[in-house]
Amino acid sequence: MIRLTTLSYRKPGMEMLALPVCEDADIHVDPLLQDILAQALALEEFSGEPKQQVVLFAPEGSGIKRCLCSGAGPKKTVDDETLRRFAGRAVKNAMAAKLQRLIIAVPSADALDMPTERIVKAIGEGACLANHLFGKYKAEEKQRPLGEILLRVEKRPSAALKALVRKVEIVCTATHQAREWVGTPSNDKVPAQLAAMVTKAARCPELKISVMDEAQLKKKKFGALLAVSVGSAHPSKLVEISYSPKNPKKTIVLVGKGVTFDTGGVNLKPSSGLELMKIDMAGAAAVAAAMIAVSKIKPKHRVVGVMPLVENMVSGSAIRPGDIVRSYAGKTVEIGNTDAEGRLILADAMAYAIKKYQPHTIIDLATLTGACIVGLGDKIAGVFSKDETLSDTIAASGQRTHERCWPMPLPEDYKKLLKSDLADINNMPSSRYGGAITAALFLSEFVGDSRWAHIDIAGPAFDKKGSDYCGPGATGFGVRLLCDLLEYL
Ligand code: BES
Ligand code: ZN
Ligand code: ZN
Numbered sequence: 091m092i093r094l095t096t097l098s099y100r101k102p103g104m105e106m107l108a109l110p111v112c113e114d115a116d117i118h119v120d121p122l123l124q125d126i127l128a129q130a131l132a133l134e135e136f137s138g139e140p141k142q143q144v145v146l147f148a149p150e151g152s153g154i155k156r157c158l159c160s161g162a163g164p165k166k167t168v169d170d171e172t173l174r175r176f177a178g179r180a181v182k183n184a185m186a187a188k189l190q191r192l193i194i195a196v197p198s199a200d201a202l203d204m205p206t207e208r209i210v211k212a213i214g215e216g217a218c219l220a221n222h223l224f225g226k227y228k229a230e231e232k233q234r235p236l237g238e239i240l241l242r243v244e245k246r247p248s249a250a251l252k253a254l255v256r257k258v259e260i261v262c263t264a265t266h267q268a269r270e271w272v273g274t275p276s277n278d279k280v281p282a283q284l285a286a287m288v289t290k291a292a293r294c295p296e297l298k299i300s301v302m303d304e305a306q307l308k309k310k311k312f313g314a315l316l317a318v319s320v321g322s323a324h325p326s327k328l329v330e331i332s333y334s335p336k337n338p339k340k341t342i343v344l345v346g347k348g349v350t351f352d353t354g355g356v357n358l359k360p361s362s363g364l365e366l367m368k369i370d371m372a373g374a375a376a377v378a379a380a381m382i383a384v385s386k387i388k389p390k391h392r393v394v395g396v397m398p399l400v401e402n403m404v405s406g407s408a409i410r411p412g413d414i415v416r417s418y419a420g421k422t423v424e425i426g427n428t429d430a431e432g433r434l435i436l437a438d439a440m441a442y443a444i445k446k447y448q449p450h451t452i453i454d455l456a457t458l459t460g461a462c463i464v465g466l467g468d469k470i471a472g473v474f475s476k477d478e479t480l481s482d483t484i485a486a487s488g489q490r491t492h493e494r495c496w497p498m499p500l501p502e503d504y505k506k507l508l509k510s511d512l513a514d515i516n517n518m519p520s521s522r523y524g525g526a527i528t529a530a531l532f533l534s535e536f537v538g539d540s541r542w543a544h545i546d547i548a549g550p551a552f553d554k555k556g557s558d559y560c561g562p563g564a565t566g567f568g569v570r571l572l573c574d575l576l577e578y579l
Contacts, residue, residue: 091237091238091239091259092214092217092218092238092239092240092241092255092258093238093239093240093241094210094240094241094243094247094251094252094255095240095241095242095243096242096244096245096246096247097193097240097242098153099152099153099154099195099242100122100151100152100153102153103153103155104152104153104154104155105155105156105184105190105191105192106154106155106156106157106158106183106184106187106189106191106192106193107152107154107156107157107192107195108157108160108176108177108180108183108184108194108195109123109126109157109158109159109160109194109195110160110162110173110176110197111127111130111131111136111159111160111161111162112138112163112168113137113138113139113161113163113164114164114165115164115201117162117168117197117201117202118195118197118198118201119198119201119244120195122151123195125149125150126146126149126157126159129149130144130146130157130159136159136161138162138163139161139163140161140162140163140172141161141179142160143158143160143161143179143183144158145157145158145159156187158180158184160176160179160180162176165201165202168202168204170208170211170212170490173209173212173213173216174212174213174215174216174219174492174558174559175216175557175558175559176213176216176558177194177212177213177214177215177216177559178216178217178219178220178558178560179220179558180192180217181216181217181220181221181239181559182220182558184236185220185221185223185233185234185235185236186233188233188234190236190237191236191237191238191239191240192236192238193242194213194217194239194240194241194242196213196241196243196244197209198244206243206251207250207251207254210241210243210251210254210255211258213241214241214254214255214259214262215258215261215262215559215570216558217239217241217559218239218258218259218262218263219262219265219266219559219560219566220559220560221235221236222235222265222266222269222561223235223561224269224270224273224561224563224564227275257387260386260387261383261387261569261570261573262570263383264379264380264382264383264566264569265566265569265570266566267291267375267378267379267382267566268372268375268376268378268564268566268568268569269560269561269563269564269565270564271284271287271371271375271378271379272368272369272371272372272552272563272564272566273563273564274368275368276350276351276367276368279350279368279371280322280324280401281319281324281326281327281348281350281400281401282325282327284327284348284350284371284374285301285327288329288331288374288378288397289301289329291378291382292331292378292381292382292385294385296385296386296388297331297333297381297385298331298332298333298334299329299330299331300329300330301328301330302327302328302330303325303327304316304319304326304327306328307326307328310418310442311416311418312328312398312418312438312439312442313415313417313438314415314416314417314418314423314434314435314437314438315328315398315400315418315434315438315439317409317413317415317423317425317434318349318355318400318402318409318431318434319400319402320407320408320409321355321403321404321405321407321408321409322400322401322402322403322405323405324350324401326398326399326400326401327399328396328397328398328399328439328442329374329378329395329396329397329399330394330395330396330397331378331381331394331395331397332392332393332394332395333381333384333385333388333389333393335388335390335391335392338390338392339390339391340391340392340449340450340451340579341391341392341393341394341447341449341450342391342393342394342450342451342576342579343393343394343395343396343443343444343447343449343451343452343453344380344393344395344396344452344453344455344572345373345395345396345397345398345439345443345452345453345454346371346372346373346375346376346377346395346396346454346455346456347371347372347374347398347432347435347436347454347455347456347457347458348371348373348374348375348397348398348399349367349400349401349402349431349432349435349457350368350370350399350400350401351367351368351370351401351402351403352370352402352429352431353402353403353404354402354404354428354429355402355403355404355408355409355428355431356404356408356409356410356428357411357428358404358429359429366552369457369552369564370402370432370457371399371457372457372551372552372567372568373454373455373457373547373551374398374399375564375566376455376567376568376569376571376572377395377397377455377572378395378397379566379569380568380572380573381393383569383573384576387576389576391576391579393576394443394447394449396439396440396442398435398436398438398439400431400435402431408428409428410425410428411425411426411427411428412424412425412426413425415434417438417441417536418437418438419438419441419536421514421535421536422514422515423437423510423513423514423515423516423517424510424511424512424513424516425517425518426510426516426517426518426519427517430517430518430529430532432456432457432458432529433458433517433529433532433533436454436456436458436533437532437533437535438536440452440454440536440537440542441536441537444537444538444540449540449541450541450579451480451540451541451542451543451579452537452540452541452542452543453484453542453544453572454533454542454544454545455545455547455568455572456544456545456548457546457547457548457551458526458529458530458544458546458548459525459526459529459548460525460548461524461525461526461527461529462525462526462529462546462549463548463549466496466549467549468549468550468552468553469494469549469550470494470495470496470550471488471493471494471495471496471545471546471547471549471550471567472495472498472526472530472545472546473485473488473495473496473498473543473544473546474497474498474499474500474526474527474530474533474534474543474544474545474546475497475500475542475543475544476500476534476542477541477542477543478497480542480543481497482497483575483578483579484497484543484545484571484575485497486578487571487574487575487578488571490574491570491574493550493567493568493570493571494550498527498530499527500527500530500531500534501527501531504524504527504531505531507519507520507521507524507528508520508528508531508532508535515532517532526546530544530546545568545571547567550567551564551565551567552564552565553565
């Protein structure tokens with residue numbers, strides 16, 4: 091729970107106060123904080139440089155037990171991400187100290203030269219995002235999330251500022267939900283289980299939820315999707331969640347790749363790092379979690395989330411390289427490689443969603459290619475769209491949320507790399523270069539002339555080490571991005 095407060099720093103019993111400190115400027119106006127800062131800066135080891143921190147115990151005149159002063163660097167370098175990271179570190183410190191509650195001193199807008207809304211939003215996000223631990227498989231809890239995070243502001247907060255904080259909490263809690271699903275091992279999230287978890291979490295009057303089972307998928311001829319799941323003992327599902335306001339302006343469809351485990355199939359992946367492939371449903375998790383946030387934020391558009399859920403396994407019934415399958419759209423696909431399964435399930439799910447919902451915009455999120463990680467590193471997602479306005483809008487949301495997205499090309503002439511001698515298209519490109527691009531080009535063959543963008547999140551969906559506001563493991567990447575984006579489409 092996160093909330094704004096104007097509580098006095100002199101009030102006794104405050105367990106921990108965190109305050110950001112710039113090395114070259116005073117960014118707080120409360121005289122007591124200025125006193126505390128002077129004490130901190132008098133210490134040899136602390137000058138306010140980035141990541142430096144010092145704890146003052148029971149500073150005189152205050153009711154604070156511990157005051158965590160945290161370096162934020164030179165004032166002109168302080169941006170939203172600096173504030174998120176500061177707040178994330180503060181929450182992690184408070185959790186490590188086994189506290190229940192943390193108070194964060196929100197710096198002055200004038201001093202920082204940034205609107206209060208932006209400061210509060212960034213600090214709120216960093217704090218809320220960090221306040222999550224993936225601990226459900228440990229018998230003993232070493233740490234717990236904080237019960238309450240207070241953002242201490244100078245002036246009585248407006249209704250708009252309170253609404254902003256509530257929205258931050260909704261979106262960050264949804265991000266925690268996505269992390270939970272992505273972090274769950276694959277033996278506990280086979281398609282039926284994942285569909286049940288998503289359905290349970292999303293159930294509310296604002297959302298309409300439906301789940302198609304394999305019999306229905308067969309009847310509707312999802313040939314490419316079913317080709318992926320045929321090797322698994324766990325049948326596939328297709329989850330649809332829709333939100334419809336009274337007079338919707340547009341219909342936006344979000345599609346998420348939901349491979350609950352990707353062995354690669356008969357084109358088996360190497361064993362090193364294979365356990366990471368439990369994250370191959372991070373696109374579906376982000377879409378499902380974003381839909382939960384949507385039900386509470388209530389945007390003006392109709393928003394539909396479509397999540398094809400399959401397990402890509404090796405078995406006597408699995409598809410083989412060289413097999414040819416007929417997709418939902420009617421195009422035949424030669425399976426050049428059973429490990430290029432994401433594009434198969436997305437092709438069917440997108441063709442179906444376009445036919446059913448005729449969206450103004452369709453966006454898919456997928457842990458689609460290792461090549462995208464090679465190209466952009468593991469912190470930045472690739473965005474592919476023929477509509478430059480759309481890819482720019484997505485990149486701008488990436489900038490605002492720091493869920494960074496970089497526009498990539500969709501060159502027509504590379505399409506020849508997907509030629510098949512026998513079928514309409516091959517799922518495996520003939521060149522090993524430009525793998526993220528050829529994967530996106532494959533998808534482009536199944537969206538007709540829809541306004542479409544593909545976001546390859548193979549890199550940023552997971553962070554082995556963790557960061558200032560995310561534990562090690564699943565990041566929940568895409569939830570904040572999508573929620574922000576919906577305001578700009
Ligand atoms: N799920 C993988 C992509 C991936 C790799 C996600 C690393 C997260 C981390 C995808 O299904 C895959 O295997 N792609 C192949 C495509 C190739 C066979 C054309 C790849 O990237 O090598
Ligand atoms: Zn694969
Ligand atoms: Zn995959």
